[in-house]
Amino acid sequence: MSPENEDRLCQQKPLIGVSRCLMGEAVRYDGGSKPVPWIRDILSEHCELLALCPEVEAGLGVPRPPVRLVGSMDSPRALGVEDPALDVTELLLKIGADKREAIAAMDGLILKAGSPSCGIFDTPVFDDEGMETGRGGGLFSRTCRENFPGLPLIDESFLENEAGRVGFLIQVFRYRCQRLRGQGFLSDDRTV
Numbered sequence: 001m002s003p004e005n006e007d008r009l010c011q012q013k014p015l016i017g018v019s020r021c022l023m024g025e026a027v028r029y030d031g032g033s034k035p036v037p038w039i040r041d042i043l044s045e046h047c048e049l050l051a052l053c054p055e056v057e058a059g060l061g062v063p064r065p066p067v068r069l070v071g072s073m074d075s076p077r078a079l080g081v082e083d084p085a086l087d088v089t090e091l092l093l094k095i096g097a098d099k100r101e102a103i104a105a106m107d108g109l110i111l112k113a114g115s116p117s118c119g120i121f122d123t124p125v126f127d128d129e130g131m132e133t134g135r136g137g138g139l140f141s142r143t144c145r146e147n148f149p150g151l152p153l154i155d156e157s158f159l160e161n162e163a164g165r166v167g168f169l170i171q172v173f174r175y176r177c178q179r180l181r182g183q184g185f186l187s188d189d190r191t192v
């Protein structure tokens, strides 16, 4: 790539995917949202934000029956809370696969904690009797992590203080450098 094009690339903001409910959009199963003003008001000045909602994009609608993770910790299924016959596992896994190309262009993801789709660390997993057996990632975030192991991936709880916000942004810019070099868009002696 020419130095001029590299200059242009270095001036572009990093691209971060954000759960739509954290942007204040009313897309949760109950028709509500969980806005985090810092993301929309401050982070958006420094980064391009791309809002996404795996459940809405899977066609599940708003409002929709709540689901939870059931089964093994390694490969749980997303089943209806009130109607366990409702199984949206394949739909949610397919969205993760369908978004692979879009996520390949991202420099980070901020996802909603505790969600059966978006949660990263703390989504409860239940057994068939409804007892919680552990906590882990939601189905969408699992797919993102598997496809892009180095991608900075956090939930909103890590953005509650200055240290968490700065730490995430450092990861984002570092990943962006590695990604652009790996894709042949940035020479080794340049940084973004």
Ligand code: SF4
Pocket (backbone or CB within 6 Å): 019, 020, 021, 022, 027, 028, 029, 052, 053, 054, 055, 056, 112, 115, 117, 118
């Ligand atoms: S947590 Fe994820 S799937 Fe649930 S409403 Fe928010 S963006 Fe959509």
